Amino acid sequence: MLxxxxxxxxxxxxxxxxxxxxxxxxxxxxxxxxILGLNIMDTASCLLLTSLGYIEGRTAPIIVDGVTDVQRYGxxxxxxxxxxxxxxxxxxTAVMLALTVRLYERYHTLDLDEIYMLARQEEGxx
Amino acid sequence: MKKSEFRKWLKSWDAGEFDFTEALSDRASxxxxxxxxxxxxxKLEPINRxxxxxxxSFRKSYPFFAVVLCCIMIGFLLLTVEHLPTFGxxxxxxxxxxxxxxxxxxxxxxxxxxxxxxxxxxxRAFDTLGESHVLYTAATAVFILLLSLKGGGExxxxxxxxxxxxxxxxxxxxxxxxxxxxxxxxxxNGHLGPGGGFSGGAVIGGGLILYAIAFGFEPLDKxxxxxxxxxxxxxxxxxxSLAKCYSFFCGANHLETIFSPGKAGMIFxxxxxxxxxxxxxxxxxxxxxxxxxxxxxxxx
Numbered sequence: 001m002l003x004x005x006x007x008x009x010x011x012x013x014x015x016x017x018x019x020x021x022x023x024x025x026x027x028x029x030x031x032x033x034x035i036l037g038l039n040i041m042d043t044a045s046c047l048l049l050t051s052l053g054y055i056e057g058r059t060a061p062i063i064v065d066g067v068t069d070v071q072r073y074g075x076x077x078x079x080x081x082x083x084x085x086x087x088x089x090x091x092x093t094a095v096m097l098a099l100t101v102r103l104y105e106r107y108h109t110l111d112l113d114e115i116y117m118l119a120r121q122e123e124g125x126x
Numbered sequence: 127m128k129k130s131e132f133r134k135w136l137k138s139w140d141a142g143e144f145d146f147t148e149a150l151s152d153r154a155s156x157x158x159x160x161x162x163x164x165x166x167x168x169k170l171e172p173i174n175r176x177x178x179x180x181x182x183s184f185r186k187s188y189p190f191f192a193v194v195l196c197c198i199m200i201g202f203l204l205l206t207v208e209h210l211p212t213f214g215x216x217x218x219x220x221x222x223x224x225x226x227x228x229x230x231x232x233x234x235x236x237x238x239x240x241x242x243x244x245x246x247x248x249x250r251a252f253d254t255l256g257e258s259h260v261l262y263t264a265a266t267a268v269f270i271l272l273l274s275l276k277g278g279g280e281x282x283x284x285x286x287x288x289x290x291x292x293x294x295x296x297x298x299x300x301x302x303x304x305x306x307x308x309x310x311x312x313x314x315n316g317h318l319g320p321g322g323g324f325s326g327g328a329v330i331g332g333g334l335i336l337y338a339i340a341f342g343f344e345p346l347d348k349x350x351x352x353x354x355x356x357x358x359x360x361x362x363x364x365x366x367s368l369a370k371c372y373s374f375f376c377g378a379n380h381l382e383t384i385f386s387p388g389k390a391g392m393i394f395x396x397x398x399x400x401x402x403x404x405x406x407x408x409x410x411x412x413x414x415x416x417x418x419x420x421x422x423x424x425x426x
Contacts (some may be wrong), residue, residue, distance in 0.1 A: 001208055003139055004208050004212070005204060005207065005208060006211060007212045008207060008210065008212050008213035009211060009213070011207045011210060012204060015203040015204055015206075015207055016198060016200060017202070018203065019196045019197075019199050019200040020196075022196055022199065023193060023196040024191040025196070026196070027189055027192050027193075027275050028381055031265035041189075041307065052218070052220050053220070054213065054214050054219075055214060055215075055216050055221060056215070056216065057214075057217075060320070061228075061229060061240075061241040061242055062241065062242075062320065063232075063233050063239045063240075063241065066233075068142070068229060068230050068231075068232075068233060068234075069230075070225070070226045073241070074219050075220060075225045075227050075234075076225065076228055076229065076241040076242045077220070077224065077225055077228070077242075077244050077245065078220070078244040079242045080242055080245045080264070081252075083254075083257070083324060083333055084247060084253065084257055086324075087257045087260060087261055087324065088257075088260055090261070090264075091159045091261055091263070091264030092261050092264070093371060094264050094265070094268050094269050094417050095268060096273040097273060097421065098267070098268040098272050098420075098421075099267075101272060101316060101421070104270055108227050118393060125353050
């Protein structure tokens, strides 16, 4: 089993990165750090997808000298799919940061628990 | 690392020490009580009250359980990785006849030397149109959230940067044109080699952001304000949509166009891929700069 894991160590690194991002998401109460954790998770899934497109000993899928032999090039599809993932990740991060800015302007803190308490307090006052 | 330090790190009470938060508090729309120090009783009192109950014990055990959960997750995912095809194996199920077809016929059918560009901007051009719209929608959402703030501009900070950093200014004077020219090269080279609209647009956006950091927003405001931004992005997206809408009428078959693929390897080849790359690059560059501008000063 260890040999298998060592052979596909890029996938293992992606998995561990994903878990590190998830831990960041769980352990930090600062909203900004939670967003950083989500970004790490995004990066991990992009790494996993890209690594699936790699084939040992072949080059990137850019035709060289007009040779269209499949045996020479890697898989172009994961690269195209990862592009979608990166764009979605950037967009989601931007929207999350904007929402965080709005929360900060209302409650003057980035701590999620404090925000929760203050929101509950506000609800009680109504 | 000592145990107490580890605790402190886990609990991460340093939300107020961020430069980011300080920068934001300058333009907060809500007046802060007593100058807004972060340990004001108004803010911390409810938490201290609730700390005494069950929440305290929960908070103590929570990091432990979170770490254990993540370790279990790593274990399960590693078990899954073991069953995945080995990294770099040529007989993985992902490398099937679809990939074969794209590599063998891609250049002939789309005229793009870069097979990935051929896939994302010709075979799956609708997918990329959706991506551009996702980016545009995100930018719109950010604008809705942040544009309505009153008194967005921060002229003091901008002026301070301009006066205090001649090194940044002279470096930017050399680097910014190179960065933007390189971004244009990446966009125009999208069908001939590594590159394309998204990466080139991101490079140009980075150049614009560097320019705004070094010289302030005023020079850029003359050429890229909200009105111009809206027009440019709208034109680019409309061009993309119109250029690809014909596939509605030919049964989602993009391939037979009036634009010939041309001679593969030339700059004006590959049919619509180059104009589409330019449109995508414009959207990405403007959105990147727009994000920076709106987060920095609340308007574009």
